[in-house]
Amino acid sequence: MGMISEFKTFAMRGNVIDLAVGVVIGAAFGKIVTSLVNDVIMPPIGLLIGGVDFSSLVVTLRAASTDAAGAAVPAVTINYGTFINVIIQFLIVAFAIFMVVRTINRFKKPEEAAPEATPEDVLLLREIRDSLKKQA
Incomplete structure (x- = not known):
């Protein structure tokens, strides 16, 4: 099988297409x-704690300046307000995914446990027992 036909087979599998749709x-x-x-949750929270815009919360490590050639050197900052926004976004996405998976799991049939195969030595012992019962 050539590489192109093998790739076509791979790309046309249902799982790959489902994955692509899921990513989009x-x-x-x-x-x-x-x-x-950014637009609905954080503004009221910022208002409640004193009109703070979380995206502007930063710790400045080095202020903006100009170098010897007169070029602007940007400030070095730790943008912890943006980090807080990203954490809240993650929690919302994680909760939404949890709810979807939980709903899907409710609709799935519980899988019945397959009966375990009886070990061969137990089968042999049962045969011996049954043959002894017949002889008695």
């Missing part, structure tokens, strides 16, 4: 969650 939908869902956090 996941990316769109990520944008929705980002907007929800």
Whole structure:
């Protein structure tokens, strides 16, 4: 089988197509969650704690300056407000995925445990027992 036909077989499997659809939908869902956090959830929280815009919360390690040639050197900051926004986005996405998986699991039939195969030595002992009962 040539590499092109092998790739075609791989790409046309249902699982690969399902994965591609899932990635596209996941990316769109990520944008929705980002907007929800940045535009709906964080402004009221910031207002409640004193009008703080979380995206502007930073720790400045080195202030902006200009070098000897006159070029601007940007400030070095730790953007912990943005990090808080990303954590909230993650929690929302994780909870949404949890709810979807939980719902799917409710609709699945519980798998019945297959009966374990009787060990061969037990079968042999049963045969011996049965033959002894017949002789008695």
